[in-house]
Amino acid sequence: xxxxxxxxxxxxxxxxxxxxxxxxxxxxxxxxxxxxxxxxxxxxxxxxxxxxxxxxxxxxxxxxxxxxxxxxxxxxxxxxxxxxxxxxxxxxxxxxxxxxxxxxxxxxxxxxxxxxxxxxxxxxxxxxxxxxxxxxxxxxxxxxxxxxxxxxxxxxxxxxxxxxxxxxxxxxxxxxxxxxxxxxx
Amino acid sequence: xxxxxxxxxxxxxxxxxxxxxxxxxxxxxxxxxxxxxxxxxxxxxxxxxxxxxxxxxxxxxxxxxxxxxxxxxxxxxxxxxxxxxxxxxxxxxxxxxxxxxxxxxxxxxxxxxxxxxxxxxxxxxxxxxxxxxxxxxxxxxxxxxxxxxxxxxxxxxxxxxxxxxxxxxxxxxxxxxxxxxxxxxxxxxxxxxxxxxxxxxxxxxxxxxxxxxxxxxxxxxxxxxxxxxxxxxxxxxxxxxx
Numbered sequence: 216x217x218x219x220x221x222x223x224x225x226x227x228x229x230x231x232x233x234x235x236x237x238x239x240x241x242x243x244x245x246x247x248x249x250x251x252x253x254x255x256x257x258x259x260x261x262x263x264x265x266x267x268x269x270x271x272x273x274x275x276x277x278x279x280x281x282x283x284x285x286x287x288x289x290x291x292x293x294x295x296x297x298x299x300x301x302x303x304x305x306x307x308x309x310x311x312x313x314x315x316x317x318x319x320x321x322x323x324x325x326x327x328x329x330x331x332x333x334x335x336x337x338x339x340x341x342x343x344x345x346x347x348x349x350x351x352x353x354x355x356x357x358x359x360x361x362x363x364x365x366x367x368x369x370x371x372x373x374x375x376x377x378x379x380x381x382x383x384x385x386x387x388x389x390x391x392x393x394x395x396x397x398x399x400x
Numbered sequence: 401x402x403x404x405x406x407x408x409x410x411x412x413x414x415x416x417x418x419x420x421x422x423x424x425x426x427x428x429x430x431x432x433x434x435x436x437x438x439x440x441x442x443x444x445x446x447x448x449x450x451x452x453x454x455x456x457x458x459x460x461x462x463x464x465x466x467x468x469x470x471x472x473x474x475x476x477x478x479x480x481x482x483x484x485x486x487x488x489x490x491x492x493x494x495x496x497x498x499x500x501x502x503x504x505x506x507x508x509x510x511x512x513x514x515x516x517x518x519x520x521x522x523x524x525x526x527x528x529x530x531x532x533x534x535x536x537x538x539x540x541x542x543x544x545x546x547x548x549x550x551x552x553x554x555x556x557x558x559x560x561x562x563x564x565x566x567x568x569x570x571x572x573x574x575x576x577x578x579x580x581x582x583x584x585x586x587x588x589x590x591x592x593x594x595x596x597x598x599x600x601x602x603x604x605x606x607x608x609x610x611x612x613x614x615x616x617x618x619x620x621x622x623x624x625x626x627x628x629x630x631x632x633x634x635x636x637x638x639x640x641x642x
Binding site: 247386390 | 406409455
């Protein structure tokens with residue numbers, strides 16, 4: 216199904232192009248709200264800084280590698296992503312007192328939840344794939360991570376000290392091994 | 401299924417040649433399992449790339465976030481101080497400030513409260529504005545305010561939205577005797593949403609104290625709310641002014 220892009224997708228494009236002015240605009244508009252929310256919920260100012268930064272990195276990375284598209288307004292989307300990230304942190308620390316979690320969320324549309332959930336799902340999935348990748352043998356990890364950097368395969372082969380033919384063969388074997396590992400888990 | 405996972409990998413990586421590739425593409429048109437196998441491969445591939453490849457583009461983006469974040473959040477761990485001895489200097493400075501605040505002999509309220517250390521960011525691959533910030537911080541902390549003022553003027557020219565630069569620039573203005581111009585900058589910061597909002601109000605008050613305008617200083621000190629970092633100092637100062 217073709218998704219309808221929201222006009223606020225411009226924020227995502229700006230993150231993708233490392234547009235400092237728009238990053239400043241985002242911080243000017245939303246940093247205060249996120250700070251207040253996190254400080255009101257057992258966090259510190261530095262937790263708030265980390266959560267906002269992580270959220271923006273997730274959005275940037277998924278826009279870059281997974282063609283993430285925004286179909287809802289940016290503000291409630293970003294706030295929801297940050298809130299969920301903070302909730303996960305609190306769960307990890309087993310802090311139970313979480314107040315006013317649903318304030319201002321009542322007016323959020325389905326589209327906002329859908330976009331935030333997709334972002335969260337893809338992030339969790341990527342983390343899981345990374346964990347499976349870590350279980351591969353050292354040589355396979357090396358071959359896959361070098362190949363993913365996007366350099367010419369000939370250069371990768373030279374760097375790893377193998378022939379081009381060997382690299383091609385080994386890379387597909389390693390990727391197949393990884394996919395089997397993922398499918399089993 | 402005719403094709404193995406390795407074949408899918410070879411196809412996706414562009415490692416299949418001529419006829420074999422054409423044949424694969426033909427089968428792909430009709431074979432739903434092969435299609436979903438390929439889609440799953442591409443999904444895993446792009447996810448791993450996202451997690452593992454931390455290239456220059458990613459680093460540049462993260463640096464932008466660090467720089468902007470430092471203007472809006474105070475206790476960011478990535479903002480590192482100019483000297484490596486910050487833990488010590490700030491502890492000593494804190495004791496020193498407390499000493500000054502407590503000291504009954506100290507009559508110059510401006511000097512007593514205008515004791516701010518400028519903290520700049522030191523990052524890899526700094527641009528010239530970041531280097532200027534560091535230079536400005538060195539001058540500022542040595543109380544060489546005319547050098548700090550000139551250097552920060554350059555930074556503001558290059559980065560008009562840099563709230564940190566504007567804040568320390570305005571303090572340098574007070575220190576070099578231009579309180580009226582400083583207040584224009586502070587009033588902008590006060591209207592904005594950066595972390596310097598209430599520090600700007602505090603310094604506006606201090607600039608009036610320096611000019612013996614107690615009435616205006618009181619007005620500005622009262623603007624500082626209870627959750628601001630400068631609240632305690634502002635109330636203390638209010639008591640002394642009354």
